[in-house]
Amino acid sequence: MAQKNITERQLEIIEASGKILMEKGILGLTTKNLAKEMHFSESALYRHFKDKEAIISHLIAHLSENITHRFDNILKSNLNPEEKLVELFKSQFRFFKSNPHFIVIVLSDGLMDNSQEIKEAIFQLIQTNTKTIKQIIEDGQKSKIFNTEIDGEYLVHFVMGSFRLQMLKWKLSNFIFDIEKQGINTMINLLKLLKK
Numbered sequence: 001m002a003q004k005n006i007t008e009r010q011l012e013i014i015e016a017s018g019k020i021l022m023e024k025g026i027l028g029l030t031t032k033n034l035a036k037e038m039h040f041s042e043s044a045l046y047r048h049f050k051d052k053e054a055i056i057s058h059l060i061a062h063l064s065e066n067i068t069h070r071f072d073n074i075l076k077s078n079l080n081p082e083e084k085l086v087e088l089f090k091s092q093f094r095f096f097k098s099n100p101h102f103i104v105i106v107l108s109d110g111l112m113d114n115s116q117e118i119k120e121a122i123f124q125l126i127q128t129n130t131k132t133i134k135q136i137i138e139d140g141q142k143s144k145i146f147n148t149e150i151d152g153e154y155l156v157h158f159v160m161g162s163f164r165l166q167m168l169k170w171k172l173s174n175f176i177f178d179i180e181k182q183g184i185n186t187m188i189n190l191l192k193l194l195k196k
Contacts, residue, residue: 006058010048013038014059018101026108029056053115056105060121063102064128070095071132081140082191086184088136089163093183096167103171107164126160133159137194146194155194162190 006014016037020029031052035042049055070091074084096103106122134156140146146155166186170179 006062007048010058011062013045013048013055014062017055017059018099021101021104026104053117056115057117057121059102059105060118060125063106064121064125066095067092067125068128071128075132075135080145081136081143082145082195084136085133085140085159085191086187088132089187090180090184092163093180096170097178097180100171100175103167107168107171129160130156140194158194159187159190162186 013034016034017029020033020037024033029052031042031045034052034055035045038045049058071088074087074091077084077087079087106125134152137146137155137159138152141148141152163183166179166183170177170183
């Protein structure tokens with residue numbers, strides 16, 4: 001899925017950035033390495049993005065748009081709130097299993113410290129996830145599927161915190177275990193805690 005207002009060449013650069021992230025990590029994502037991967041000069045790279053920060057911000061925006069598209073389709077489905085939450089996480093784990101470089105970006109320590117642009121892009125991504133999960137949980141509480149004794153806002157924190165911890169464990173293990181299988185098992189067990 002192509003991001004709005006982005007050229008084909010910019011998308012190619014974003015995808016090449018993902019490859020470098022997996023091979024060399026966040027410190028390896030330099031304009032020099034990226035230009036080499038793209039087979040053109042660093043100056044040519046600057047015709048498409050003003051700097052490395054802009055590339056990372058676009059990469060996060062690309063991820064956010066992809067998530068929004070997938071989440072919207074799940075929200076529009078005829079599934080009940082519990083099924084929607086399971087489907088949402090299946091979709092997430094499946095996507096990240098095929099695109100682990102996005103986890104390298106989102107969970108990189110210190111990435112936000114020196115960049116307001118990246119901080120805002122990651123905050124927007126969190127807002128996208130929070131809004132959808134909150135809607136599903138509140139629908140589940142109205143349907144008496146999920147616990148109504150705990151405020152929906154806190155349940156969202158439990159869900160997102162569990163997801164983030166699962167992804168962090170996967171990243172720290174160098175992606176050696178099957179995130180789709182283990183992630184879904186974690187979320188199904190979490191659902192048992194959320195239900196009435």
